[in-house]
Amino acid sequence: xxxxxxxxxxxxxxxxxxxxxxxxxxxxxxxxxxxxxxxxxxxxxxxxxxxxxxxxxxxxxxxxxxxxxxxxxxxxxxxxxxxxxxxxxxxxxxxxxxxxxxxxxxxxxxxxxxxxxxxxxxxxxxxxxxxxxxxxxxxxxxxxxxxxxxxxxxxxxxxxxxxxxxxxxxxxxxxxxxxxxxxxxxxxxxxxxxxxxxxxxxxxxxxxxxxxxxxxxxxxxxxxxxxxxxxxxxxxxxxxxxxxxxxxxxxxxxxxxxxxxxxxxxxxxxxxxxxxxxxxxxxxxxxxxxxxxxxxxxxxxxxxxxxxxxxxxxxxxxxxxxxxxxxxxxxxxxxxxxxxxxxxxxxxxxxxxxxxxxxxxxxxxxxxxxxxxxxxxxxxxxxxxxxxxxxxxxxxxxxxxxxxxxxxxxxxxxxxxxxxxxxxxxxxxxxxxxxxxxxxxxxxxxxxxxxxxxxxxxxxxxxxxxxxxxxxxxxxxxxxxxxxxxxxxxxxxxxxxxxxxxxxxxxxxxxx
Numbered sequence: 137x138x139x140x141x142x143x144x145x146x147x148x149x150x151x152x153x154x155x156x157x158x159x160x161x162x163x164x165x166x167x168x169x170x171x172x173x174x175x176x177x178x179x180x181x182x183x184x185x186x187x188x189x190x191x192x193x194x195x196x197x198x199x200x201x202x203x204x205x206x207x208x209x210x211x212x213x214x215x216x217x218x219x220x221x222x223x224x225x226x227x228x229x230x231x232x233x234x235x236x237x238x239x240x241x242x243x244x245x246x247x248x249x250x251x252x253x254x255x256x257x258x259x260x261x262x263x264x265x266x267x268x269x270x271x272x273x274x275x276x277x278x279x280x281x282x283x284x285x286x287x288x289x290x291x292x293x294x295x296x297x298x299x300x301x302x303x304x305x306x307x308x309x310x311x312x313x314x315x316x317x318x319x320x321x322x323x324x325x326x327x328x329x330x331x332x333x334x335x336x337x338x339x340x341x342x343x344x345x346x347x348x349x350x351x352x353x354x355x356x357x358x359x360x361x362x363x364x365x366x367x368x369x370x371x372x373x374x375x376x377x378x379x380x381x382x383x384x385x386x387x388x389x390x391x392x393x394x395x396x397x398x399x400x401x402x403x404x405x406x407x408x409x410x411x412x413x414x415x416x417x418x419x420x421x422x423x424x425x426x427x428x429x430x431x432x433x434x435x436x437x438x439x440x441x442x443x444x445x446x447x448x449x450x451x452x453x454x455x456x457x458x459x460x461x462x463x464x465x466x467x468x469x470x471x472x473x474x475x476x477x478x479x480x481x482x483x484x485x486x487x488x489x490x491x492x493x494x495x496x497x498x499x500x501x502x503x504x505x506x507x508x509x510x511x512x513x514x515x516x517x518x519x520x521x522x523x524x525x526x527x528x529x530x531x532x533x534x535x536x537x538x539x540x541x542x543x544x545x546x547x548x549x550x551x552x553x554x555x556x557x558x559x560x561x562x563x564x565x566x567x568x569x570x571x572x573x574x575x576x577x578x579x580x581x582x583x584x585x586x587x588x589x590x591x592x593x594x595x596x597x598x599x600x601x602x603x604x605x606x607x608x609x610x611x612x613x614x615x616x617x618x619x620x621x622x623x624x625x626x627x628x629x630x631x632x633x634x635x636x637x638x639x640x641x642x643x644x645x646x647x648x
Contacts, residue, residue, distance in 0.1 A: 137159070137160055137226045137227070137228065138157065138158070138159045138226065139157075139158050139159075139222050139225040139226040139232050139235065140155055140156065140157050140158075140222070140235065140236065141155075141156045141158070141218050141219075141221050141222040141225070141235050141240055142154070142155055142156065142218070142235075142236070142238070142239045142240065142268070143156055143214070143215050143218035143239065143240065143241050144239060144241060144255075144259040144262060144263070145208065145210055145211075146254070146255035146258055146259065146391055147426075147471060147473050148391075148426070148466075148473030148474055148475060149258055149384075149387045149388055149391055149428075149475065149476075150258055150262070151255065151258040151259045151261070151262035151263075152208065152262070153239070153262060153263075153266055154203055154204065154205075154208075154210060154215070154218075155203075155204045155205075156201065156202070156203055156204075156215065156218045156219055156222050157200075157201070157202040157203075157204065157222075158199065158200070158201050158219065158222030158223055158225070158226040159199075159200045159202075159226065160195050160197050160198070160199055160200075160223075160226045160227055161197065161198050161200070162197060162198060163197055163198025164196065164197070164198060165198055165199075166180055166198075166199045166201075167198075167199070167200045167201065168180070168200075168201040168203070168219075169200070169201070169202050169203070169206065170201075170202050170203030170204060170205075170206040170210060171203070171206060171207065171208065171209045171210060172203060172210050173209065173210065173211040173212070173425075175211065175212055175213045176203075176210055176211070176212070176213070176215055178213075179213065179215065179216045179219055179244075182213075182216055182243075182244045182245070182246060183216060183219060183220045183223065183244060185246040185247075186216075186220065186244045186245070186246060186247065186248040186295055187220065187223075187224070187248075187295075189246065189247050189248055190247075190248040190294070190295055190296050190299075192224060192229055192299070193227070193229065194223070195223065195226075195227045199223060199226075201219055201222070201223075203215070209470075211425045212243075212253075212254070212425075213243040213244075213251075214241050214242065214243055214253040214254070215241070216242060216243050216244035217240055217241060217242035217243070217244060217250065217272075217295060217298065218240045218241060218242075220244060220295055221235070221240050221295075221298060221302075222235075224299060225302075229299075230299055230302050230303055231302050231303050231304065232302070233302075234302060235302065237268060237269040237270065238268060238269060238270045238271065238272050239259070239263040239268045239270075239271045239272070240271075240272045240273075240298070241253050241256075241259065241271075241272075241273045241274075242272075242273055242274045242292070243274070244295065247294075248294045248295045248296060249293060249294050250274040250275070250292060250293060250294060250295070251274060251276075252274045252276035252277050252393075252397070253273060253274060253277055254390065254391060254392070254393040255390050255391045256273060256277035256280045256281040256390055256395075257280050257281060257283070257284070257383075257386055257387050257390040257395075258387050258390065258391065259271070259273075259281070260280075260281035260282075260283075260284040260287055260289065261284055261387075263284075263287055264284050264285075264286055264287040268287070269287075269288060270287065270288035270289065270290060271287055271288070271289050271290070272290045272292060272298060272301075272308070273289070273290075273291065273292070274291065274292065274293075275291035275292060275293050275397075276291075276397040277291070277395075277397075278290070278291025278311040279291075279311060279313055279397070279398070279399065279400040280386070280390055280395050280399065280400055281311075282311040282312060282313040282400065283313050283315045283318065283383075283386075283400050283401055285315065288310055289310065289311045290308040290309070290310060290311065291309075291311050292308065313400045315379075315400075315401070316379070318400050318401055318403075319379055319382055319401055319403055322401075322403040322404070323376050323377070323403050323404075324372075324376050324404065324546075324549070325403070325404060326369075326371060326372040326404060326545065328368055328369045328372060329369065329372060329544055329545045330369050330372065330373060330542060330543060330544065330545040330548060331541055331542045331543065331544045331545070332365075332369075332542075333362065333365060333366060333369065333542060334531055334535050334536050334538065334542065335531040335532070335535035335536070335538075336362055336366065336528070336531060339355070339362070339366055339526055339528055340366070340542075340543070340548070342524055342526040342638060343366060343370055343373065343526075344373060344548050344551065344552060344621070345524065345614060345617055345618055345621065345638075346370075346480065346482075346523070346524055347370065347373045347374045347375075347480075347548075347549075347552045348551070348552045348555035348556065348571075348617050348620060348621050349523075349555070349559070349571050349572040349573050349613065349614065349616070349617030349620070350480060350570065350571030350572065350573040350574065351480075351523035351524055351572070351573045351613070351614060351617065352459070352480060352481040352482070352483075352521060352522040352523055352524070352573070353480075353481075353482050353483070353522065353523065353524040353525075353526060354444065354482075354483040354484070354485065354519075354522050354524070354525050354526065355367065355482070355483070355484040355485075355526050355528050356484075356485055356486075356487050356525065356526065356527050356528065356640060357484075357486070357487070357527060357528030357529060357530075358486060358487070358491045358492050358495050358498070358528075358530060359486065359491045360530065361528040361529060361530045361531070362528065362531060363442075363484035363528050364440075364442055364484065366528075367409075367438070367440045367442075367482045367484060368407065368409075368440070369545065370407070370438050370440075370480070370482055371404065371405040371406070371407050371437055371438050372545035372549070373545050373548040373549045373552055374405050374437075374438075374480075374549070374552065375549070375552060375553050375556050376549075376553075377402075377403060377404070377405060377436060381436045382401050382402055382403055383401070384435070384436065384476060385402045385406060385435055385436050385437070386401050386402045388428050388432050388433060388435055388475065388476065389402055389406075389433065391427070391428060392427055392428050392432075392433060394433065405436060405437035405438065406433060406434050406435070406436065406437030406438070407434075407437055407438045407440065408430050408431075408433050408434040408437070408438070408439050408440065408479075409440040409441075409442060410430045410439075410441070412441075412442070412443050412446040412447045414430065414447070414451060415451070416448075416450055416451050416454050417429065418430065419431060419451055419454065419455065420432075420454050420455070420458065420464050420466075420477075421464055421466055421475050422466045426466045426468070426473050428475045429464070429475075431455065431458050431464065431477045431479060432464060432475040432476060432477050434477075434479040435475075435476045435477055435478055435479055436478060436479070437479060437480070438479065438480050438481075438482055439479045439480070439481050439482070440482045440483070440484075441481070441482075441483045441484070442483075442484050443484065443485060443486070444483040444484065444485040444514055445485055445486075445510055445511070445513035445514055449513065449515065452514065452515065452518055453515065453517075453518070455481075455518070456517055456518060456521065458477040459481065459521045460521070462476070462477055462478035462479075463475070463476055463477055463478075464476075464477045481521075481522065483522065484528075485514070487507065487511075488500055488502045488506065488507040488510050489502055489506060489510050490502050493507050494527070495530075496529060496530070497530075523573060523610045523613060523614050523638075524614060524638040525638055525639055525640040526638060526640070527640050551621060552621075554621075554623075555617065555620040555621045556570075556571065558620045558623075559571050559572055559620060562583070572613050572614075572616050572617045572620070573613060573617075575613060575616075577609060580609050580612050580613060583616065584612035584613065584615065584616045584627060585626075585627070586612070586615075586627050586632065587626075589629060590627065590628075590629060590632050593629060593632055593633065593636075594608070594611065594632060594636070597611075597636045601636070601639075603636075603639055607639045610639065611632070611635045611636055611639060612627070612635075614635040614638060615627045615631045615632045615634075615635035616631075618631040618634055618635060619631045
């Protein structure tokens with residue numbers, strides 16, 4: 137008897153429906169075809185044990201399982217439940233009338249229980265698109281898939297529940313999630329707040345500018361100055377995620393298997409902080425079976441690279457293209473997948489190996505030339521993509537001991553949202569542009585116009601401070617953001633002066 141069940145394969149952040157055909161005929165062997173990987177071939181042993189322990193029978197005839205389309209490689213253990221359901225139906229142990237209405241996925245344990253799968257959200261979106269009535273999957277993934285409207289989602293804990301459901305013996309409890317209510321209830325719910333940071337008002341101002349214009353930022357300062365503490369609070373002052381951004385971010389985390397059972401949506405901007413020993417592939421994504429990397433997991437959020445010079449140079453260099461294109465393309469011989477990677481880069485570093493170069497109190501003990509060598513670990517092309525260079529100084533005792541409450545993230549975020557609204561209106565006819573940091577050089581010339589006095593100030597700054605040529609466009613972009621925060625239509629002298637202040641690493645002689 138031939139029976140068809142339906143599963144799904146995820147490539148990138150999109151899903152493709154897989155038809156699992158099970159045919160039972162005279163014979164004794166078990167065959168599985170359609171480019172399955174080792175995990176799928178091993179499913180025979182999991183399925184046989186699960187059926188036996190749930191008091192079902194594994195057919196002692198020839199069982200042929202075909203996974204179509206046969207020219208696409210299938211990977212992972214999520215097809216266990218799809219194949220097992222087909223075997224039960226083909227062997228006459230289960231009614232097969234409604235199998236074509238449901239997409240079924242799940243990894244079986246030997247006792248018939250189910251383990252969670254990856255990519256439940258993109259699979260559910262594709263199932264609705266192709267007109268399936270429902271989606272049956274492990275209970276741990278049910279809330280994640282249930283945010284898709286017009287699709288019945290049933291979370292199950294064992295194969296017995298699926299068997300009884302198709303036989304009509306019991307009904308499954310449908311998982312319902314009010315997507316908009318879920319989204320708005322936990323929006324901007326951050327554990328950390330800028331009000332917890334004592335002092336450092338000038339650094340907070342720099343991060344506010346970065347958030348308002350979508351600018352990348354690097355924090356340079358001695359150990360214990362608060363660089364990491366400030367960076368971790370960066371998402372709390374960024375504009376809230378839109379529902380579209382939330383769904384897109386959730387899809388990436390779903391594919392990577394980062395969603396908890398209680399989560400339905402990613403409602404706060406991601407903050408990813410990989411260790412400096414990370415590999416190229418782990419950062420940008422890839423592997424034999426491509427998975428999203430840290431820069432994609434930081435999509436619509438913040439990627440924080442602590443101790444930037446300690447990262448391998450090759451790791452940092454592979455970020456250059458994603459920083460410009462805001463997308464990562466992983467190419468293999470037979471297919472290519474794209475992962476979104478629109479993130480804000482926040483980096484931190486010590487000014488030298490000992491950490492105390494330019495420190496107001498402690499003396500640097502690094503030998504001559506070592507500071508420059510340390511800074512040169514970060515390449516010029518990468519620094520070229522960082523708009524704000526911020527020097528972080530230690531907080532003095534009086535500020536640490538002060539009872540004065542600092543400004544809350546919520547208040548800063550309101551100012552950032554107003555500045556972003558101005559930019560959205562400015563770039564209204566360009567859907568790919570959302571903030572000042574994304575402006576092209578030609579747009580900088582057209583939008584960031586300054587008067588003669590401003591030109592003279594910029595000229596003197598470049599000559600006296602020894603600013604490099606690459607700093608010119610960056611200063612204009614940052615000055616435009618500062619003007620937006622002030623609600624000014626034009627870039628004034630004070631906006632330019634503040635923007636020039638944030639180009640520390642471009643100054644000749646900064647590192648001796």
